[in-house]
Every structure is written in structure tokens, then in C-alpha cells.
Amino acid sequence: MSPEDLSQASLLELFRQETETQLAVITSGLLALERDPSVGALEAMMRAAHSLKGAARIVGLEVAVRVAHVMEDCFVAAQKRTIVLKAEATDCLLHAVDLFRRIAQTPESEVGRLTKEQAPAVEELLRALEAITQGLSPAGVVSEGAALEVAPPTERVLRVTATNLNRLLALAGESLVESRWLTPYVASLLRLKRQQWRLSRTLELLSEMLGSQLRNENLAARLREAEQQAATCLQAVAERHAELETYSRRSANLSDRLYRETLTSRMRPFADGVQGFPRLVRDAARALGKEVKLEIQGETTTVDREVLEKLEAPLTHLLRNALDHGIEPAKDRLQAGKPREGTLRLEARHSAGLLLIDVEDNGGGIALAPLRQAVVQRKLTTPEMAEKLSEEELLDFLFLPGFSLRDQVTEMSGRGVGLDVVQTVVRALGGSVRVTTQPGQGTCFQLQLPLTLSVLRVLLVEVASEPYAFPLARIQKVLRAPHTEIEMVEGHEHIAFDGQRIGLVSGRQLLEKGAPPPSEHLCVVVLGERTKRFGLVVDRFLGERDLVVQPLDRRLGKIKDLSAAALMPDGSPVLILDAQDLMRSIELLISGGRLSQVQCAGATAAHHRRKRVLVVDDSLTVRELEHKLLLNRGYEVEVAVDGMDGWNAVRTHAYDLVVTDVDMPRMDGIELVGLIKKDLRLKAVPVMIVSYKDRAEDRQRGLDAGADYYLTKGSFHDETLLTAVADLIGPAEATE
Numbered sequence: 001m002s003p004e005d006l007s008q009a010s011l012l013e014l015f016r017q018e019t020e021t022q023l024a025v026i027t028s029g030l031l032a033l034e035r036d037p038s039v040g041a042l043e044a045m046m047r048a049a050h051s052l053k054g055a056a057r058i059v060g061l062e063v064a065v066r067v068a069h070v071m072e073d074c075f076v077a078a079q080k081r082t083i084v085l086k087a088e089a090t091d092c093l094l095h096a097v098d099l100f101r102r103i104a105q106t107p108e109s110e111v112g113r114l115t116k117e118q119a120p121a122v123e124e125l126l127r128a129l130e131a132i133t134q135g136l137s138p139a140g141v142v143s144e145g146a147a148l149e150v151a152p153p154t155e156r157v158l159r160v161t162a163t164n165l166n167r168l169l170a171l172a173g174e175s176l177v178e179s180r181w182l183t184p185y186v187a188s189l190l191r192l193k194r195q196q197w198r199l200s201r202t203l204e205l206l207s208e209m210l211g212s213q214l215r216n217e218n219l220a221a222r223l224r225e226a227e228q229q230a231a232t233c234l235q236a237v238a239e240r241h242a243e244l245e246t247y248s249r250r251s252a253n254l255s256d257r258l259y260r261e262t263l264t265s266r267m268r269p270f271a272d273g274v275q276g277f278p279r280l281v282r283d284a285a286r287a288l289g290k291e292v293k294l295e296i297q298g299e300t301t302t303v304d305r306e307v308l309e310k311l312e313a314p315l316t317h318l319l320r321n322a323l324d325h326g327i328e329p330a331k332d333r334l335q336a337g338k339p340r341e342g343t344l345r346l347e348a349r350h351s352a353g354l355l356l357i358d359v360e361d362n363g364g365g366i367a368l369a370p371l372r373q374a375v376v377q378r379k380l381t382t383p384e385m386a387e388k389l390s391e392e393e394l395l396d397f398l399f400l401p402g403f404s405l406r407d408q409v410t411e412m413s414g415r416g417v418g419l420d421v422v423q424t425v426v427r428a429l430g431g432s433v434r435v436t437t438q439p440g441q442g443t444c445f446q447l448q449l450p451l452t453l454s455v456l457r458v459l460l461v462e463v464a465s466e467p468y469a470f471p472l473a474r475i476q477k478v479l480r481a482p483h484t485e486i487e488m489v490e491g492h493e494h495i496a497f498d499g500q501r502i503g504l505v506s507g508r509q510l511l512e513k514g515a516p517p518p519s520e521h522l523c524v525v526v527l528g529e530r531t532k533r534f535g536l537v538v539d540r541f542l543g544e545r546d547l548v549v550q551p552l553d554r555r556l557g558k559i560k561d562l563s564a565a566a567l568m569p570d571g572s573p574v575l576i577l578d579a580q581d582l583m584r585s586i587e588l589l590i591s592g593g594r595l596s597q598v599q600c601a602g603a604t605a606a607h608h609r610r611k612r613v614l615v616v617d618d619s620l621t622v623r624e625l626e627h628k629l630l631l632n633r634g635y636e637v638e639v640a641v642d643g644m645d646g647w648n649a650v651r652t653h654a655y656d657l658v659v660t661d662v663d664m665p666r667m668d669g670i671e672l673v674g675l676i677k678k679d680l681r682l683k684a685v686p687v688m689i690v691s692y693k694d695r696a697e698d699r700q701r702g703l704d705a706g707a708d709y710y711l712t713k714g715s716f717h718d719e720t721l722l723t724a725v726a727d728l729i730g731p732a733e734a735t736e
Contacts, residue, residue: 011621013313013421015059018620019104022048023097026071030097034090046075047618047663052100054692054713055621063122064103070129071096083135092128092138099125264302266452270348271299273308277319281344284323291330291341292323298348303355304452307429311357311447314422318359318445319344321419326363326443336440338362354431354473355451360444366437368394378403390499395435396529399423401631422447427580429453430473448473456549456566458576460542461525464513467542467574469566474579476526476533478541483522486598492590493597495524495535502526502535505586509596510536510561522598527579534586537598549576557648561585584638592654610732612636612653613725616646616660616672617690622713626659626690626721633722634732643667647675655685656729662691662702670705677706686728690721 025048029041049072056064074093077083085093099122128138278294285292303311327342334340345360368391375397376386386394397403401420422445426433431449450456450473458469459478479497487494487501494501504524508514524535547566552559563578589595591612613635617623623639630637638653640646644666650658658676662669669689676682686708691698694712702710709724 011059011625014624015055015061015621016104018055019052019101021620022052023101027094027097030085030090030093033085034087037084042075042079044665046072046079047665049075050663050692051619051622055619057713058621058625061103061106064100066126067096067100067103067122067129070126070133071100073133074129077133077135083132085132088138089132092125092132095125096129266305267302268305268308269299270301270303270308271296273303273311274299274315274346277315277346280316281319281323284320285327288323289329290323290327292327292344293341294319294344294346296346301348301350301355303348304450306453307355307449310425310429311449314425314447315346315357315359317419317422319346322359322361322363322443326361326365328364332364336364350451355447355449357447357449358444359447360442362442365439365441365443366395366398366435367439368437371395371397374403391437395437398435399433401628430456430471432473453549456547456576458545458547458566459525460545460574461507461523461538462540462542463507463511463538465539466513467568467572468511468538469545469547469574469576470525471576471579472544474527476528478526479524480521481524482520486522492595495522497526497533497535500533502533503590504535504537504598505589506596506598507536507538509589510582510585528583532583534583536582536586547574547576557645560652587636588653610634610636611656611729612638613657613659613729614638614640614646614649614653614655616640616643616658616664616669618642618661618664622661622690629721630659630725633725635725643669643672646672650676650682650685651679657725658685658687659690659725660687662689662693662698670701673702673705673707688724688728 026045029045029048032041049068053065053068053072056062056068071093074083074085074089078085083089131138274296277296281292281294322344327344328336328338330340333342343362345358347358347360349356371394372386372389375381375389375394376383380397380400381389399419399422403420423433426447426449429449430453431447434446434448435443436446437443450471456469457472459472459475461468461470477497481495485495486504487496489501493504495504496502502524504522507525519539523538523540525538526533526535528534545568547568550565550567552562552565561578561581562575563581564576566574566576568574586595591610613630615623615626615630615637616639617626618641623641627637627639638649638655640649642664643660646658646660647667649655658672660669660672669691673687673689676685676687683706687706688709688711689702689707690711690713691702692713693699699710699712709728711721711724
């Protein structure tokens, strides 16, 4: 893959995200050192600069590579105590942070280029940093005004109108008044308790009189008194119950209103997130020589602020994709009897508790025959199977990483990453993407998303007497099936669904809850996409519900098959399942031959499986690049963000290969390799080190720790990595 190919929008976006994270580490470290030189922040700062250097090299920003390199040299020198970072040096390094942030925000069309005003400023700043590394004062090296103009970081602003704020305050006041209603209620319960005590004493006396069998003229009177007191208590209890019921209803209504008003303050009109799209469409259309207009509908549709912020990248990809692939040139449109000007429609609306966003064009549509042929040419399926694929199944291939119908790569398309990015972002938001097309008429991509990330619409199920929640957006369908409909295919249980056979998996086995009890029907939750679906069998369905999402404690790390938690209305906790993680766990059970049958134990292992690779790297850009390369070659790939995360993953899942960086927080790659090779269960797993450290002693250190292969990123190419992986574990598919 050439440097030009690497400077693509998706990698730049990942690089920019990583830049903000790593620069925050450096900035906080510099400020902490300035306040207290004894603070041990240099290691983290050096590692952040090192990661930025590698990431910048991946996306082809050589200026950023130079800046990160001299920053790293400064931190290394300070760590070795050959220099001391004084105030002047800190000022210069903070200027470098600003410079790097500016370079990272360089528009894609200007990557690697500096203006006449910027170039001298960069060179002066680099000379100042080199002076600091040599123990010299940077004073006088950076001239006045040499620092680049830096765009202020985007702040996360929550817009609350005066009307909304007044409503929130009014509701808060009502809530306070309502809470004071409990005071007389407590007093009334106290009076009821005293009445009950008197009744108890009266009945005790009556019991004594009856026990001694004494005839007393006061007996009838005492009985009547006891009956009256009992009736009074009963009436009081009924009144208090009615009052409590009324209070509960009023409180629930008030809480609901308060929540909805608060939620409204989190929402923004769809128009706020699409302001730049008209200019984007206009410029892109001019670059392509096409005439296109953009229609935006549903601008007042409210969207959760976090959802809206994360939609910019996928919507940009879809619009550019429609311009390049969908809308025809004017002369072609006229020949087809269409208006010379094409139309792009971007619409947002609420429907059935979901946010629906359509990106539709009136272009030529997607030709299914070339798509079917491309699927076969890329060996994604056999010619026989390709002919049997439905339109929906065929269109799903467009979302595969690296898949493109273009033979040539242009600045706008042809790399096969746009739709992959769209699906990745939408899935991360808990949504899904669907595409429909009409040849000669146009194509529509529909994003189905939750209205808000704070409240989730879920399906509650029961597994081993415990409730669990499935996000509705990640469920294909739920169904009840009799045991008689189960078919055995290659030793695995299946049921027929939507013209396909769906493999069955026991929810109890997946959640480690023991064998399921006998039942007349199967309660099945269908998960996955059309090309890969499974039916998860649960004990019973408990219905749908809106739950307020509560993130799990970060100290727990990523818990297998779980994404979050919530509280039921009665206060009991419920765990929210991670559908994507469940799919990986199911595939792991199948590949390991450990899948239990729903009706009876003993399933046979799958005959074919794809080899699994774990990529461990703290650089988001490098990690995602290696992930895509291996995935495109056919391997199953999982990622870990540092050595500790990688160690937890390799202990809980089976992998055929581990690819790791060296310099990482919490646990470095050398320590990770040592732990793997010392573990009796894991020592046979091959480990490859991929690092920017290319000295002979670095290589020897990695191999001494037990690494099976040492590859330097300085000479990194996609085929180099893939060849090394194939040498270690062979092709992606294993036959058993």
C-alpha cells in the first residue's frame, strides 16, 4: 500500500482522534512537571510522542513525524536527566503541541504541504526543540510570531434554551414540594401504629378474660370496642394505601416529565450537524464535473448531541459515495431522460422509537450483476452460491473492509473503506445500516439509530432465573419454535428462518449458567447480519422496556459478552448484553468444537475455521491498519489497546497468533511476550513483535523474551506483515 493510499479519510480520522488523546497526555504531563518536577510523567509523555510519530508516518504526515520525533528526543533526554525541562523549554514544547494539533487538522487535500508563512515557523520551532535536547536555551531561536495560528479545540457545548431551563427549574420545585408530602404520610403511619398497639392490648385483655372463662358484663362491650378499633385500623390502612398509590402515580408522572425535559436539553436539531454538507456536496460535485443539488429534510428533527457528533464521518462518506458512484454525469442523465442536475436527499425523522436517517440519490443505482461478479472475483463466495444470493445478501458485501467496485483509486473513492467506516460507526452507536437500490433510479442508505444513548429500548429475557437485556436495535427477530422444527446440519442444530438455516446456541452455555430445563418451545433471539446469523436460545421472554444505561466501572475492564447495566423499576439490577461480543463468543465456541446442543449434549466441531489473530498496539492508527490488512486477507482479528488488555484477552480466548508493539502503557510488549511464553497453556502460541525500535539490541531483546518474529515498522509494508503472518501460521483458513 503506497503512502498515497494510506492518507485516506478513514485513517486520517483515526489519526486525528489519536492525536487529541496523545496530545492531552503530553500537555497534562508538561503542566504537571512545571508544578512539581518530581512527578513521574516523562515515561507517559515519551510514549505518547512515540505513538504520534508512528501514527503520523502511517498517514504520510512527514512534518508531524519530525515534530513528534524531536519532542520524543526531548522527553528521552529529560528522562535520562541530561537536561531539565525549565519554563522556557515547557513553553516551546507546548508550542509544539499546538503545532502538531494544527498539522493533524490539515485538510485531506493539503496533507504534507505547508504555506509560505507556516514553513519558516515550523523550521524555527524544530531548531528550538533540538536546542532543548542539547541542553541549550531555546530563547531567541523562535522569533516573535513564529508559532502557527492554532484553531481552538472544539468544546463540547450543551445548548439549553431559556425556556427549557425555566421548565427544568419549575419541575425541580414541584419535585421538592412533592417530596415534602411524605412528612404527613409518616405522621399518619405513626398514628396507625398507635391504634394498632391499642387494638393489640385490647385483644390481649379479651384473651385473658376468655381464658379464665369468667363471665363479665363488660365482655360484649370490649368485643364491640375491639371490632371498632379493628375497623378503624382497616380504614386507615386503606386510606394510606390510596394516598401512597396517588403519590406514586404523581411522582412517576413528575419524574417522567422531568426526564423528558432534561432529555430535550441534550437534543439538538439535525440541522446543527449538517451545516457543512451543502459546501461539501458543491465542491465535490465541481471536482467531479457533475451537477448536483442537496436537499436536506427534517432539519428540525431532534437528535441526541453525542449521536449527532458521531454521525458526521459516516454521513460524509455516504454523500461522497453517492456523488462518485451514484449520480451520473449530466450528458448521461439527459440520455436516460433524467434532469441534467442530480439530486441528493438527506432526511432525518423519528419512527417507532428510532432515529432514521436516509441518504438517497436519484442516480444510476447499483448494478447487481457486476457486484455479483466482483464478489466471486474476490473469492468471497463460489459462483454457484453467488447466483443464489438475494439482492439484500448481495448488497451486504458492500460493507466488507476493502471491498470496492472501482478498479482505479481516486482521491474520492476506490479504496473500499468508506462503507466499512459507516457500518463500524453506526454499530458502535447501537444501530444498523440498510441499503436498497433500483437500477437506473437510484440508491438509498438508511441508518437506524437509537434516539438517545442515555436510554435504551431493550428486550428483556430470562436465563437461569436471571434477567438480561438485549438492545432492540441489535436484534433481527425473536420467535418461538417447537423442538420438532430443529434440524441437524453437520452436527449442529438449526431452525428455518427467513429462507435460511439459523444455527442454535444455548444462552445458558454462553453465559455459563448450566444446562437448560426441558420445555415445549424454544425462545430464540436471532442475532447477526443476514450473511451470518445465530439463534440464541433463552428460557423465556420478559417483554420490552426502556432502560437508563449505567456504564460499568472502568476498573472492571471489558467484561465478556456485557456492555453496560441498568436498574429495573423495582430497583433490581439487570445486565445489558453486548450483541457483537456475543457473536464473537459464539464463533469461538463453534471453532473450538465446544458448542453444546440445545436438546442434548454433544456437538461436533466445525470442519473449517478461520485462524484468529490478536493485534496489541496502543496506537489507534497502527492498530486499525494492521486490523484491516489481516482482515482483508481472511484472518479473524481482535485488537487490544495495551499489554495488559492483550494479556487479559489471550488468557480468555484462543488465538493462533499474537502481534504486539513494544512501547505500551501498563504492560509493554516484551513483558507480554514473556508472560505468554511462561504460561504452559499459551507457550505454543506464536508471537510477532512489530515495533519502530530497529536497533540490533532491541531485536535481540524481543527474541530473547520468546518472540517468534521481529518486524520493524520503519520498513513496514502490508505485504511484509502478511507474508510474515503466513510464514508463522499459514493461510487464513484451517481445515480440521
